[in-house]
Amino acid sequence: MIDQIEPRRRNSGMARDSNRGRLVEVLRRQGPLPRVELARSTGLSFPAVSGLTSRLIAEELLCESDTAATSWSDDPDEEDVNGRRRGRPAVLLTLNPEFGRIIAVSLRMNLIETLIADFSGSSLAQSRLEIATRALDTGALCDLVIAQIDAMLEATATPRHRLLGIGIALQGIVNADTGRHLWSPALSVTDIDLAKPVRQAFGAEVVMANDAVAVALGLCAAEPSLAQGLSATIMVGHGVGMGVVVDGEARWGAGASSEIGHIKLGSNGPQCRCGQRGCIEAHLADYALYRDARTFLDLPPAASQQPSEAQMALLRERARGGDPRLEHLFQQAGRALAEAVAATISVLRPHHMILAGPGLQAFDMMRHAYEERLEQAVLPWLLKSTAIYLRPSESAAIVEGMVRRTLRVVDRNHMEATE
DSSP states (O other), X not given: OHHHHHHHHHHHHHHHHHHHHHHHHHHHHHOSEEHHHHHHHHTOOHXXXXXXXXXXXXXXXXXEEEEOSSOOOSOTTOBOTTSOBOSSOOEEEEEOGGGOEEXXXXXXXXXXXXXXXXXXXXXXXXXXXEOOGXXXXXXXXXXXXXXXXXXXXXXXXXXXXXXXXXXXXXXXXXXXXXXXXXXXXXXXXXXXXXXXXXXXXXXXXXXXXXXHHHHHHHHHHHOGGGGSSEEEEEEESSSEEEEEEETTBOOSTTOEEEOGGGOBSOTTSOBOTTSOBSBSHHHHSHHHHHHHHTTTSOOOOOBTTBOOHHHXXXXXXXXXXXOHHHHHHHHHHHHHHHHHHHHHHHHHOOSEEEEEXXXXXXXXXXXXXXXXXXXXXXXXXXXXXXXXXXXOOOTXXXXXXXXXXXXXXXXXXXXXXXX
């Protein structure tokens, strides 16, 4: 009899854990809800939801917020003639913002951005540090990231024990499973373990991801319609990368990142930062456009060959002034972008293709060449099967998306730890 009873106990515990996770996930996605709507969204019975939420409130993971504006009852059996709840206004349940804090760090060429958020995902403080990132050795890099996290804790008077998770997004190739950074154009050091020293310094979960994955998650969270099915986000800016998520979540480990920017368009094309020639990035990324423009225009030099946001704004302004040489550069960039989109659609057949990043602020000058080349590069029936969206975004989208990615890991780990 013991052999039969024990598996049932374990399965019951797993079910409770799964149900807790479902409640938290629904609140994370939809925001504050009354208990009766939580039951509907999770498929759980109303008594089960009442019991689970009571325990989560006792653990301070959930809290009650202001009552709903519409007059809903917490009794699932009370409905009016229109099928709506009636009675007293329903009490909304929400994730407790004070349960803990999350910090996200974005490491890009000459820029470190840091954001601290509460448990609901709302931003509390943010900082930008401009620094020559390629001048940092491994020790200096780790110390700098730790110092930036400490500064966020100090700025918000957050004790270290309240820090639940740290997300680090890097430009380049990241092994999210091991926490190792393998290669980035923003750094001169390679194959380093950044997660371990940060974890040791703060005793918190550390989540690593490619920055394009972080942007993909942030965009899908902001627009739920983009989170249905397979979504591929190509991010254009300092470099060219791609993040792939399923149903708005990074379900494949930390999400699938792709170095789409290093597909070669030709063996004798312009020089890419990866050391090869002719990559998509070498035609499309900020540094490539600015570098080529400086061969015939008097433009100020870029630090570490990476133009600043102000320098790229100046370049776009000059291009819109009608210089045919700059028009040609941006048309070339549009064709390179089309090649990246064509390769993605042909290989992955995503439901949604999102073009994002600060580099897309120049899309008006790329559009004609992009559309012309895309029609040539993709089979018509394939092209029609994918919806393509243009979402120019600032670099801050990286840390915002990384907060969401880290919260999902923290949620999962907390649910597992409580059983």
